Amino acid sequence: MRLGMLGRKVGMTQIFNKEGETIPVTLLKIGPCTITQIKKNYDNKNINVQIGYEYTNPNKLKKPILGHLKKNRLPCFKYLKEYQIMDISNLEVGKIINIKKLKIGSYINISGYSIGKGFSGYQKRHHFSRGPMSHGSKNHRQPGSIGAGTTPGRVFPGKKMAGRMGNKKVTIRNLKIININTEKSLLTIKGSVPGKNGSIIYIYNK
Structure with a gap:
């Protein structure tokens, strides 16, 4: 180098x-x-x-x-x-x-x-798709489910969610x-x- x-x-x-x-x-x-x-x-x-x-x-x-x-x-x-x-x-x-x-x-x-x-948010940060925009939908920009229920009962590290973007x-x-x-x-x-x-x-x- x-x-x-x-x-x-x-x-x-x-x-x-x-x-x-x-x-x-x-x-x-x-x-x-x-x-x-x-x-x-x-x-x-x-x-x-x-x-x-x-x-x-x-x-x-x-x-x-x-x-x-x-x-x-x-x-x-x-x-x-x-x-x-x-x-x-x-x-x-x-x-x-x-x-x-x-x-x-x-x-x-x-x-x-x-x-x-x-x-x-997760859409801007990870380019996820949005929810339906029709009347009655309550999931326009929400991330939805982030993990399973009883098993494993936790969210795995590295899950793509909202957070700090850029400055890297x-x-x-x-x-x-x-x-x-x-x-x-x-x-x-x-x-x-x-x-x-x-x-x-x-x-x-x-």
Whole structure:
């Protein structure tokens, strides 16, 4: 696995190719990120590389993180993320990484937290069908029976019912890079990306 980067989702739009077809794309502002730590694992061959993204006020950081950054003479970062890689050639603490090494047409994986929908009913959350809407029906949006009676006398864990929807980590693989703007650190990705506009995302490729 190659070293990944952090960024923010800017928003969605659409572009047209040479044939006049519409392509839905997502704009991402990626990096620049700084390597804050390189830690070797003696149990396996993988190496943990920590990167920092987005400068912040030192007063907003906790003391352990602040001491960790000061020890390596690094600026204060709001977000820290660790990646496991096999090769650390040409990598050192304090090196800045950006999107210059990415290529148009290549594929990357993007992880982020989906938009939270709050407490949702079983129809919206699990796409269940509704009850009859005729006069006299008392089961329009009710879940109905949720378990057997005497045996087993309980509801099994994992039953699809109403509950919190969204706000979960989602990874979308093999998203194609349409365009790269190195001056503004912008990536144009074909398709959708989890999260709302302005949310933090993680990109990496294998």
